[in-house]
Amino acid sequence: MAKKSKSTWIWYPGDYEIWLGNQMNGRRTERGAFFPPFWKMDSHYVTVEFSKQLELAEPEDIYIAAEGKFNIKLDGKLQFGMPDSFHLPAGTHHLNIKVWNQATPPALFVDGETVHTDGTWKVTYEDKEWIDESGKASDTSATTYMDAAHWNFDDPGARPSEFCLSLRPETPVTKKETNGGILYDFGRETFGYLVVHNPGGGGLMHIYYGESPEEALDTEHCETLDKLKFAAEHVTDLALGELTRRGPVYTLEGSKAFRYVFVTTDGNLTYDSVSMLYEYLPEQYRGAFRCSDKELNRIWDIGAYTMHLTTREFFIDGIKRDRWVWSGDAIQSYLMNYYLFFDSETVKRTIWLLRGKDPVTSHTNTIMDYTFFWFLSIYDYYMYTGDRHFVTQVYPRMQTMMDYVLGRTNPDGMVEGMTGDWVFVDWADGYLDKHGELAFEQVLFCKSLETMALCAGLAGNGADELKYAELAAALRAKLMPAFWDEAKKALVHNRVGGQRSETVTRYANMFAVFFGYLTDTQKDDIKHSVLLNDDILKITTPYMRFYELEALCEMGEQVQVMKEMKAYWGGMLREGATSFWEKYNPEEKGVEHLAMYGRPYGKSLCHAWGASPIYLLGKYYLGVRPVKPGYEEFSITPTLGGLEWMDGTVPAPQGDIRVYMDAGRIKVTAGTGRGYVYISSASLPEASRGTVETLGEGRYRLWIDTKDEVMITYTPN
């Protein structure tokens, strides 16, 4: 069927997301071995009841499609069979459709003249409808209902379980005979399914993938590979054990990330060429950035491409080796996404997947800090999108996740790594003590408790709001006494057995800056004692560079951060990067850049957390951010940070916000939203519309309440 309607496929919130995530997480391979996650993989509720109260002025025939065995109950009466159409008489009716499916999430599509499956339907996995001997139905008020979840499956033929990413053919840009095989270069980092054209004869084909030519040619150590057996009638994918009928074109079953492919054959197997099917999630590039610095433009472009490669069924970390969903990586993807695609569906999917199901038996991805980033990401999402409904839907799982954390605090109410907890913080080129109470973890924990209080309020749970606010306040009151070292002018790294350590690291200090946990004096202290202090252990991952540079931007150091961005991300570009890396240490040379985890090509050369300039440029140079949830009110604080001019767009729910700035003019076109533009100027700026207010110390602001362009002239100071 190709019918389009107001109906959409619906399911239990989180269930499709968890199931689809399992599919995706299950596609990771390591040298031909299947490699699923090492944490509990959850699954969907196998039986779900969908229901809707109907008021029909006229009788109506509905079309029904379900993923699973199902029944129909009209006004409490079970109906015969599993028909694809059903007649509803006029009047008030209660329609219940119960679907069972072990393999894929129970999903439903109903379409009639006025009846449509959508988010107004209710769903439950536990209907508790017992009857007594007299045939009287029980009080079912104990059943917990949720609003049905949905995405964009608006066609009855577009079954959610059959969802696939999009494909586009690509060809290699060069090929070279070497080492007894052929090395193909696809020109840049890419992702998809290799295609073999016109295979002849028979034998084995070995395919070695590389993000670098060194990796593809190192058949003993490359991270991913494939082995095909071409026989007279069939081709066997030996890693997956799958058999395909042989034809003139063979497309591999498994997708891979690579730029280079090294192919060898044995027997009398021949082939004409290879190509690939590039696999991607269709995304609209709503965010944009151009400026006077070509290198920075290239950084933005490569950042956007890195984001696109890692924005798939979910926001994943890296596309070659890893291909799993990680909470600490994801929260950064979300933030970059708000300045690039503004793809809320992929944010929500990823949040559901990371949370999984109850019972909680470990931290998110087993990592303590990643649990906290999961909480934080929900409030971020709310601020950018204004989607209070999602917060309400996910709030019960926030509660049980926080119950888990609170069940593991020490007598002082702080978290310490217990058996089974991975205290990650960051990959560091130096020793990071993970023992005892880490200041970094307490800061994140405190912010998570504040987030719980905020979300409890949004979900209408006043008791929880109070409880979490009290817990947050209690912990926050302990942070400075426990970790602030007045001599070092910094938060120390940790406290073990009540003993404050002597080590200072950047992590807790920079988070304390933008969580607002410091006095202005402390903030200024930290800038010099920690953030701009080369004696403090350097950060070598774009992951923590993200926060480090954000903290500096928060303190108005855009000029300094611009230099760092050009040095660090520009440094990767000068090393030939076509997407940004998991880790970059400018002091390393040549193939040293490829190694990680004790493996010569263990490092991911396309890692989402590498794309943070997308976020920094949007939020701290174009200077756009939401002030009220969903950009109901925005603020724009454009800052050139050393650029001659910049011109960019930031997506927002009511319409994109475009900002142009040079050394004298600011132009803002702000969709249908409302908000202030903040201007630093040596004299009173002039605006094409509205009245500029003076804030003092060379700071001004202008209220914007139009979708037309507003031009401001100012004097750089």
Add this chain to the structure above:
Amino acid sequence: MAKKSKSTWIWYPGDYEIWLGNQMNGRRTERGAFFPPFWKMDSHYVTVEFSKQLELAEPEDIYIAAEGKFNIKLDGKLQFGMPDSFHLPAGTHHLNIKVWNQATPPALFVDGETVHTDGTWKVTYEDKEWIDESGKASDTSATTYMDAAHWNFDDPGARPSEFCLSLRPETPVTKKETNGGILYDFGRETFGYLVVHNPGGGGLMHIYYGESPEEALDTEHCETLDKLKFAAEHVTDLALGELTRRGPVYTLEGSKAFRYVFVTTDGNLTYDSVSMLYEYLPEQYRGAFRCSDKELNRIWDIGAYTMHLTTREFFIDGIKRDRWVWSGDAIQSYLMNYYLFFDSETVKRTIWLLRGKDPVTSHTNTIMDYTFFWFLSIYDYYMYTGDRHFVTQVYPRMQTMMDYVLGRTNPDGMVEGMTGDWVFVDWADGYLDKHGELAFEQVLFCKSLETMALCAGLAGNGADELKYAELAAALRAKLMPAFWDEAKKALVHNRVGGQRSETVTRYANMFAVFFGYLTDTQKDDIKHSVLLNDDILKITTPYMRFYELEALCEMGEQVQVMKEMKAYWGGMLREGATSFWEKYNPEEKGVEHLAMYGRPYGKSLCHAWGASPIYLLGKYYLGVRPVKPGYEEFSITPTLGGLEWMDGTVPAPQGDIRVYMDAGRIKVTAGTGRGYVYISSASLPEASRGTVETLGEGRYRLWIDTKDEVMITYTPN
């Protein structure tokens, strides 16, 4: 493959059981509508890691079969692909195989010269094997391992997910043209797939099933039916929407319970005859009973057949309408089973299924009392089988189930029905107050706490043992003050708002008897004030008759109970029963016997709880029961209860126990076990072996420690 070996398919404990239970619970239909349970249906862990520490003197090739995608890790190193054979070098190795399967439980079969999958393998759903950047693996000690579960899938081709019950063709004994169709009678209650022979022409076939002829002929009200559409090439099962190629024989997709089948056709559809495939779990009838009373023999036979019909993938309640697994029904099936099949595997499967997975979100089957019966069933199982390993495996789920109960107690530490709790007790022909604290529920709760303490001890958890023993003692101390009415000489039914009710029912009183919660005086009071008092609301279900008669037997009323059994179960036989019913009220007439739940044929005429004479005759007439777990020591207290003679067998783990008794002789052949025979006699009995001890008041005992027959002569008193 048809290879047999020491290997068996293994899986995560409870997972296959839950999955198989969903399959079975999903086969219930109501007039052609799919009808799954109304409580949360759980599912298997989708990714499970199996592991084994190996010590190989010689290198060895292993055969690997898995249900799901899998990987192999040898000594921490992932191996290429999913091969069906793998080479293990000699030496010490750690072998890990991780299997992912969304649709059916991950299962594994490995077979080599010395390497065999079995219960010594470890399984986990959460391996927590992160590595740090240096490639160092984490401490994985936080991973929770269980012993792998298995059943009888000892052939690599016998994939657990493909398990089916056995089939045997049967034909109707009579047929009769009536009401425009043909009524077939299969001679007795049965279960299986109807088969249509030599269909000709085309059109619809309507099939109406009945446990009675009235039901089969009442096409508007019969509980189950099928509708087939015969077209030129295909037959469509319209209830299931399944299409089958047409041939000379058509077997229905869905199984049904029935004795009678009424078939009508339309169009020019013809057929020669119908037959059926009887579907059953192969069971060995290890228990047996014959006596001087032919009616009692018939009661035992029909009870055994009722048990066999309801002993399927699991112990279910009834085979026609219901076909789900219910805890209160199941505990009685288990007890009967210990005196009939001694099928421990089906007991364990049913216990796993009833418990499901965490989190606990409602009582077992939504019923408060059924939660308590679930606890009690585990200790029963341990007493009859001595299988401490199972108690250890299931203990973590006992803990979380009891956490749920304890989280719902009132300030007085008692349970009351809260929103969402079904307080069932029994189907009664009269008003049963379900409000406030029911004495019945507190008595079961108290015994459940005692069971927790016992099982905590068995699982080696001393802290829990103490905790639950204290909770049990505290509750027990409150029972008599709260519910014992000295004027009524009975436990009253309930207490609402601290106010003891005036009503006395049988339920709490009879459980208090065999839980030993009463003084001898109180027991004797209850016998007359409640159990033998016709003014107390009568029990009309075999379900509670089970306990009522057990309580009377415990008090030595075998003569009275024999009369009741003959009247009640004999009454059903005189009504034409070929299996025992869900409910029987001797005062009802004709088709009144068929109605229940406000529906004319709502009553199940084959209900497991109808078979209790199997249990009563084995335990209280043959008098055999375990004294130490697993019959390490037994006791035999044969009691004729009015019979001239009886001769029966009770299964026990070490060998069956056979008991013959007449008015002068007792003959015992007691497998390889040890235990006492207790004899009531007017004079000192004589034994063919051993020395009879005198206990006083005409009671004697003889220690048995031989597998040979021991003959005792005694004088009836």
